[in-house]
Amino acid sequence: MMINEKIVIEQRLSDLMEKAMRDILPLFQRIEAVEEENQRRVLESFRRHKVSDAHFQGTTGYGYDDFGRETLEAVYADVFGAESALVRPQIMSGTHAITLALFGVLRPDDELLYITGRPYDTLEGVIGLRPGGDGSLADFGITCRVIELEDGKIDIARVNQAITSQTKMVAIQRSRGYACRPSLSINHIKEAIKAIKDDHPHVCLFIDNCYGEFVEDREPTHVGADLVAGSLIKNPGAGLVPSGGYLVGRKKWVDKAAERLSAPGLGKEVGPTGDALKPMFQGLFLAPHTTAEALKGAVFASRILEEVGLLAEPKWNDPRTDLVQSIIFHDRERMIAFCQAIQATSPVNAHVLPVPSPMPGYDDEVIMASGTFVQGSSIELTADGPLRPPYMAFVQGGLTFIHVKLAVMNALKVLMEKQLV
């Protein structure tokens, strides 16, 4: 590349960045207002429960009388406005946490009604929506019906008609996940829960809260949800938690999930915590801030990438209720170059080149930039997606806004040098 081409690119990058920063600054103020509200709630809860360094000492073996774990769960319940919580390193992922909720509550001949369209990919095996899920809900004679969103909203009238005496659980996925649908606001979730409960007080209202925690100033349990589940390698772990999941909600449902996690009759009473407690407390304390940083990163990425002609979903100034940012590249090479440049600007494995490759459960090749401290962590900056039109990558997370900014600017520079934007 000629020296003057380099200068032209540098100038273009710096103009774009200045404009993007100017545009998004008012949105940052709104994000920080939510952060402050959430941070206050978390801090007050730590104080109320007198969290002390003795609570960081975990247990071994059965983990009886683990008062650090009991305090952590009391703090979680408090922060989420719930009666009870189950927060454990033994919960291996978000999918596992959701599985505990489903198998804890549902019994043979019960029906699960998913009212936000087809659930997140990994749950299809759990529910038995695709063949091969051995030990799925379907295997136990538990049926599932899916009701699609209508214009991005829960079709409340249809849901209320669809519920029968067999419907034990109604499930809502707050985040868009990796589907082409908007995430749902807490206000809309509140409205749906109220309308459903008014007509059908017997159902258990479950929320898959993955990617949604601390994006707004309330959680689904604050607006009537009976049971909520999520992953600690997403928002509420703030990047500090190496593994774990949580459930919060009504005591009777949380207890049932706990019976499923350990064993019937043992429930919440067992579960050694080893070295897990300190990062879990610390992660929860940092989660409002880290989530805000990741949100700022998503706003910046969408603003600046829209400026060079890519399509961002949600748009930079759309209201956000989760962390997922899709970017549509409309071109295979452009998407690959972008993901590779994000990996090259990661703190871990920056020297490794991600390439498109086959993945179980996907028909198309997938590329994944994931230079994270914790394997698969998506509160850390990642970019991935299947290589098929419209060439959409999911860009999310970021432990600090500045890291996301540096990584996106580097990716943009690479795209310009390769004349892909």
Ligand SMILES: *Cc1c(COP(=O)(O)O)cnc(C)c1O
């Ligand atoms: C990530 C996610 C899950 C599953 O979480 P894993 O930790 O990957 O198993 C479920 N639902 C939604 C909406 C998610 O974003």
